[in-house]
Amino acid sequence: MKKIDYYGYLFILPFFIVFITFTIYPIILTFYYSFTSYSGMGSPEFIGMDNYARLVTDTYFYRAFFNTIYIWGINFFFQIAIALLLAVLFSDLRLRLKGLGFFRAVFYLPNLITIASVALLFGILLGWHHGTINHLLLDLGLINQPINWLNNPTTARWSVALIGAWMWFGHTFIILMAGISGISRDYFEAALIDGANRWQTFTKVTIPLLKPILLYVLITSLIGGLQIFDLPMLITDGMGAPQGSLNTMVLYLYNQAFRFNNYGYAAAVAYGLFLITVMFSVITFKSMYRKSAKEG
Numbered sequence: 001m002k003k004i005d006y007y008g009y010l011f012i013l014p015f016f017i018v019f020i021t022f023t024i025y026p027i028i029l030t031f032y033y034s035f036t037s038y039s040g041m042g043s044p045e046f047i048g049m050d051n052y053a054r055l056v057t058d059t060y061f062y063r064a065f066f067n068t069i070y071i072w073g074i075n076f077f078f079q080i081a082i083a084l085l086l087a088v089l090f091s092d093l094r095l096r097l098k099g100l101g102f103f104r105a106v107f108y109l110p111n112l113i114t115i116a117s118v119a120l121l122f123g124i125l126l127g128w129h130h131g132t133i134n135h136l137l138l139d140l141g142l143i144n145q146p147i148n149w150l151n152n153p154t155t156a157r158w159s160v161a162l163i164g165a166w167m168w169f170g171h172t173f174i175i176l177m178a179g180i181s182g183i184s185r186d187y188f189e190a191a192l193i194d195g196a197n198r199w200q201t202f203t204k205v206t207i208p209l210l211k212p213i214l215l216y217v218l219i220t221s222l223i224g225g226l227q228i229f230d231l232p233m234l235i236t237d238g239m240g241a242p243q244g245s246l247n248t249m250v251l252y253l254y255n256q257a258f259r260f261n262n263y264g265y266a267a268a269v270a271y272g273l274f275l276i277t278v279m280f281s282v283i284t285f286k287s288m289y290r291k292s293a294k295e296g
Helices: 002-032 051-055 059-091 101-113 115-123 132-141 153-181 183-193 198-226 230-235 251-257 263-295
Strands: none
Touching: 002 059, 002 263, 051 198, 051 263, 059 153, 059 198, 059 251, 101 230, 115 132, 115 153, 115 198, 115 230, 153 198, 183 230, 198 263, 230 251, 251 263
16 A cells, blocks of 8 residues: 555544544443443442333333324324425426425425524414414414413424424425436326326325335434424423423433433433334334335
8 A cells, every 4th residue: 555545544534533532432431321320420330230120111211202202103294294295296297386496495494493493483372371373263263262282281292293394394395306306207197198197196106106215204204203302392391391291202311311410321211212213213114115025
């Protein structure tokens, strides 16, 4: 190897230093802490598998898991439904809608707003006595008295889920639109010539050819959904109110570490969350792959 070849390592060395320092080292340290009792002060005390044994029987963690899946499920349903509908409409050869670039930017705009601003905005809109939504519904005669949206477990979960869908449907729309654009127009033109209606074109052409993109959207959305933290943290008291309905797994992890100074158990929760994410991703991928293989 020539001497000049070694200079290349100098250019990539900063990346590896940052990567090891801020990614690899924290992962290894967290794994070590998960086997200890550590409050952030003094030296960690090694306790073996006690944190993991506690995690398996922790009802609060299971409830946080249920809350996370509940919120993500609603979020993903509306997110994918709206994004897929818009992508199909903009790619329809019969409609030939104009202004795709403009609408793509408008739909993606909520994703660019900081989550703190979104939480503040919807905290005002969903306010009990002076909230804009309550005033609007009262003026329309749809309700008789103001609804305390963020103080009821069901409406609080739905509110957070729908806010998340509003923020992310534009991102999903762009991905699905790119996937549909990658499908040859010959398929759609052939379906149109053969007399297929929109529903037949959608189910027999668009969806089968879009499955790899849908799988990508599903897995990435699932990974992101299992890590939901910022909106439940900011929109109420940061402890999962009301009645623990917004206490997601990452929020539970955060509170264990930084409110209760239980870093050892929080590290075990982090690895529990990691295993759940991997398990759900593998199951989703395998089920989609087997279904595609059978149809093929």
